[in-house]
Amino acid sequence: MKQNITVEAALEIVLQQAKPLESIELLPLTAAYGGILGAELSAKVNHPYTDDTAVDGYACLEADTRGASLGNPVKLKVVGQSPAGKPFTGKLEPGEAVQVFTGAPIPRGANAVIRVEDTLREGDYVWLMKPASAADIRRKGDDLVLGQTYLHKGDLLTPGRVGLAAAMGYDQLPVVRRPRVGILSTGDEVVEPGEPLPYGGVYNSNSYSVAGLVLEAGGEPVILPKASDSVEGVRAQLQRAGKLDLLLTTGGVSMGEYDIVRQMLEREGEIHFWKVKLQPGGPLLFATWNGLPLMGLPGNPVSAMVTFLLFGRPFLFKLLGRTDAPYSLLRAVADTPFEANPTRRAYRRAVLRWENDRYRVASTGNQSSGVLNSMAVGNALVVLEAGLLAQPGDSVDVIPFPGAS
Structure with missing residues (x-):
């Protein structure tokens, strides 16, 4: 067992024990937010599907509008409309225009668009006060190209990425299963919030602050009932915990005679290290118990949160195969x-x-x-x-x- 090691040495050991999860769930888009993408995704379609207009206006031939100005407007015949979802099916001829609305396909034969604010409609005709331009035409595949990869395994599924996946044609996404993280508070003095607080007692804040950190990091927190200050009590809770990917304990890892998590692991587990050269959180312990990685967080509330941020969060990021860093500097x-x-x-x-x-x-x-x-x-x-x-x-x-x- 290594003791009094540096933060870097401790983190290296922690990450060595983090084996990326292979379990993938296929989830509908609305259930995928905040998950981690489990596979590379390429576009199933071009986006835009075809050349379309980025503005409301009129599609026409650029050559018909050269020299148009307020003092010398150009008159074109309006031969139809092309709203989004109901494209104009004919072909534009010289001297003609089609009224288009944002997102509508550019009609065949047209190669330019004039914004509606630069025109004046007069019955079946439209006057152009400036030349039409191709600048407001969004080209086919300008955003997404069919077959090109845009989302990568390990990406955090933000609202923008979920929206991108939808635009690429996906209604379900392969998402890495969230790691199940058990959270076990020890100590006879620990009392659940809402219960009467006895003399010498303290409310269990650690389970709930750490659970929030687990959830934010991509894990599924499993708050276990409090274990009493005995090796038997802790062992019984661990055996009832079910399938976990990481167990976090708070308290019971320091040097006192009631620090029973450390005592139990010394007898029954493999302690990889105990105590790290940092403040707060020096008594941090990392071990394996019956094949389960166990991180013994200190009992002081701030120490528990800080050590999870520095060590537990990177552990979960590696389990999930995340492409982003666990924290920035x-x-x-x-x-x-x-x-x-x-x-x-x-x-x-x-x-x-x-x-x-x-x-x-x-x-x-x-x-x-x-x-x-x-x-x-x-x-x-x-x-x-x-x-x-x-x-x-x-x-x-x-x-x-x-x-x-």
Whole structure:
């Protein structure tokens, strides 16, 4: 068992144990949002299907309109209409025009469009106050070309990508099955929200904050009933959990005699590492129990959330085969001091904002790992290497919370 390792070494071990899921589900478009695409997708059609108009106006021959102006308008005979979905089926001849509406196919024989605001209709004729142009014609395949790949395995299915898949001709999408992630809180002092809080008790916030992070990262959170402070209680909960792809425990991984998750794994599992050189979250443990990857998050609320963001989120991204990065790193100017840890990398909660063409960042205040409010008001982590503090005006590395940047 490795102990007191760096963040990079710990992340490498975590990712080594993350085996990409092979299970693919075929889902209707409305159920695919937020999922991860499980295969390459190529267009089933050209889009536009044929040359069409990008504006309302009149389709005509460009040669008929040369020299048209307010003082010298050109008169064309209107021989039909072409609204979207009901194209004009005839062929345009010289001296003629067809009224077209946005998205309508360009009639045969036409090679230019004049916008309606540059015309004056007079019965069966239309006066053009300027020359018609091909600039407002959208060419066949301008957006999508039949057979070309536009969506890739591992892509996050955003609304734009789902819409693109629909435009490509798909009514169902192959989506990677969401990993089932068990979340187990330990400790006799932990009480479910809504129940009376006894002397010495604490409400179970970890299960719900971590469940939200799991869901946002693409997993399916499975909140398990609380396990008591005994090896038998934890073991029983794990055995009842069913098929999981990852188990997250909160608490029970430090050095006390009641830290029973670590004790159980020392007897029955394989601990890959215990304790990482970071703050908050140093007691993080990663192990395998009966073939199930188990990440023992610290019990302090902030530590549990920070360590999931740094290690659990990348684990799920690899399971899903996601093409995007689990988190980004950017530079910002510090508006407040940020205290260093003398021996470990520190992740300080902060409020990140964009101001005057640059990112700026300020501390949320009290950085105790028990101050969960800092994760509610904060939207980023300032990263400080061991022994390196930041003063106002310094440039610092920042990890935005998911969705914050």
